Amino acid sequence: MSKPNDELFKNVISHAKEYGFVFPSSEIYDGLSAVYDYGQNGVELKNNIKTYWWKAMVQLNENIVGLDSAIFMHPKIWKASGHVDGFSDPMIDNKDSNKRYRADQLLEDKIDRYDKDGKTDKAEQLQHDMDEALKNDDLPRLKELIIAHEIADPVSGTRNWTDVRQFNLMFSTQMGAVADDADLVYLRPETAQGIFVNYLNVQKSGRMKIPFGIAQIGKAFRNEVIARQFIIRMREFEQMEMQFFVRPGTQKEWFEHWKAMRLKWHLALGTGPEKYRYHEHTKLAHYADAAFDIEYEFPFGFKEVEGIHSRTDFDLSQHQKFSGKKLQYFDPEINQNYVPYVIETSIGLDRMFLLTLINAYVEEDLSTEEKQDSRVVLRLHPCLAPVKAAIFPLTKKDGLPEKAREIMDKLKINFNLQYEEKDAIGKRYRRQDAIGTPFCITVDHQTLEDNTVTIRHRDTMKQERVDAGQLENIIGGLVSWKNLLSL
């Protein structure tokens, strides 16, 4: 990583905290690892990103509808999806080679070796001990066995092991007052399954015809082994997902369709195309027959922001199998029943948030020959800006505050506004620049005479004088979603 980029990233994190965008969680208690809170400006920006996505996906596509499914779901869902079995292995690390192994795998290898060496009784004993330990989730016992049977790391050759730990990326908790295995529920590690299990409800109640999509925004939870790089990888995060159900055989064209559509959504915000790239998965997940990531060039390199996956009929078929309920669709066009194929678009909202912030953050040098000057400005798209406009009386007296309040009161129903009269006007402009407010409306002495105000534009720092009565139309036009969505 180059030094200036490192610097930029640090500055953005500081800025995010100082101006109420992102705070470390539980900060007064030393923080909680890889969990963050969104502050007063952060929540506005985040909500605006959600709105942009929701409008683009749900409102503008007649065949896509929304959903808000619960975070808790029936535990069997995670068996069907493959999350339970795929991610509950007892792992152990060798401290010398820093390699991680499945503890049961190491023991199995040892049993095989005993067998080969003719030490059948030893093999049987170990097999029995291991099964017992695995059944009881007795992790310390597994380590005892590894030590007792003198198992060494094949790489380093040493027996310098860490404790055995259970790695399951799903958080679990108890449902009901009495602790019991049957009550174990998980916090969803992805929002997609909530869509799959409701697919038939939505299709029937909404009289949806294939192809159609279901969109959802919601929290997901992953107990990452390592979570780092600010809000890039958090243990609690938010996804914006859309599952698009298609006729088998047409998945390839829909995959291409959504790949293109989703990149278009990103680029409409004005981000330079050179900041984005597609990344094709060569190693596909068990459920996918094609997968592309949309990556953004963060200061620390290209990172996935959104995934477009062709998930085949894996999920619906699995749920059909595990639930015993038919999840088929009767396609009147071809007079056939089938389990639809699925194209998924899945974007990490928190990453999108960080992308937006980093992309908007600019340190500008405004120095002239006479004096040094600079400002930090967030060049957010006006649709995404937390505060749409700020209203300033030029001075604190002569009735200017009253006039400014009057204008403010008329506009605040439609727009998120801020009123400020403290400090010199230039300082107030700069403060708004720092949180990305695109427009500042100033009430001066002339306002009292002819009811005109000035609008100062964030990016150009230029002003224009307009009739106060026109403000609603002018601001409304400048921050309208049409500017983003009718491209």
Place this chain on the structure above:
RNA sequence: GCGGAAAUAGCUCAGCUGGUAGAGCAUCAGUUUCCCAAACUGAAGGCCGCGGGUUCGAAUCCCGUUUUCCGCUCCA
């Protein structure tokens, strides 16, 4: 998880070989100015990340721990 670095005011940081905790910016109140960081006066803000140890005395030295960043690892 391993290795490296760091943690002092809201932010950025100074605080030397141990001796009562500082600056700039930001914040708040006021005076003044009145369209782009003005000035002045005043105020507030710190368990020096946390816990232990050494010492007459620790922000400073030692140990542990937590959090963050970087590299590796992990990321169906």
